[in-house]
Amino acid sequence: MSATVLLGMMGAGKTTLGGLLAERLGAPYASLDGMIAAAAGKDIPRIFAEDGEDEFRRQETAALAEILAADAAGVIDTGGGIVDRPANRELLAASSARRIYLQAPAEILAARIGTPEGRPMLVEGDLVPQLAKLLERRDAHYRAAATIVFPTAEAAGPEEAAAELARLLQE
Ligand SMILES: Nc1ncnc2c1ncn2[C@@H]1O[C@H](COP(=O)(O)OP(=O)(O)OP(=O)(O)O)[C@@H](O)[C@H]1O
Ligand SMILES: O=C(O)C1=C[C@@H](O)[C@@H](O)[C@H](O)C1
Numbered sequence: 001m002s003a004t005v006l007l008g009m010m011g012a013g014k015t016t017l018g019g020l021l022a023e024r025l026g027a028p029y030a031s032l033d034g035m036i037a038a039a040a041g042k043d044i045p046r047i048f049a050e051d052g053e054d055e056f057r058r059q060e061t062a063a064l065a066e067i068l069a070a071d072a073a074g075v076i077d078t079g080g081g082i083v084d085r086p087a088n089r090e091l092l093a094a095s096s097a098r099r100i101y102l103q104a105p106a107e108i109l110a111a112r113i114g115t116p117e118g119r120p121m122l123v124e125g126d127l128v129p130q131l132a133k134l135l136e137r138r139d140a141h142y143r144a145a146a147t148i149v150f151p152t153a154e155a156a157g158p159e160e161a162a163a164e165l166a167r168l169l170q171e
């Protein structure tokens, strides 16, 4: 079985569904944000604050290249900005991994996220227009990178969404 890469915005459900899906598939779960933080020895807000977004994006590309090259059967939870860099889009397109875009509108993402705290791409204030702007830039890239587009706003909840996703992957 090839790897399954989860793509999508902050609040799309990558971590929640990634864990549930990995359980259902009996496969390991890995978080790219987690790998980056572990390698840097500090959390992502601190990487952004101390080293800048460009440095974070460089580390993100290195982590993506490493995990895709390992070609292990597992569920990979990516950061929301993974499609911003052309190098990452190329790595994704060239990989044999199944790639799932967890899609949801800005209003639902904002409700799930709640607060911008700990999220360096967001600032205080209404999150809906901020997320809409990021989505406007990223949505077409997520779709182009994905082998499956999966709307999460329509599922009754994470358990139901994970069951449906597992079914789609076994088709
Ligand atoms: N299909 C779903 N239906 C309803 N709520 C969901 C669904 N998927 C996730 N959620 C809820 O949305 C919130 C955000 O989900 P999650 O943390 O998995 O998103 P994420 O894509 O990993 O985003 P980030 O890593 O940026 O926080 C959680 O509270 C989760 O329970
Ligand atoms: O949407 C984004 O650009 C980000 C999402 C998070 O998962 C982290 O990767 C980081 O905070 C950047």
Ligand SMILES: [Mg+2]
Pocket: 014, 015, 016, 077
């Ligand atoms: Mg997450």
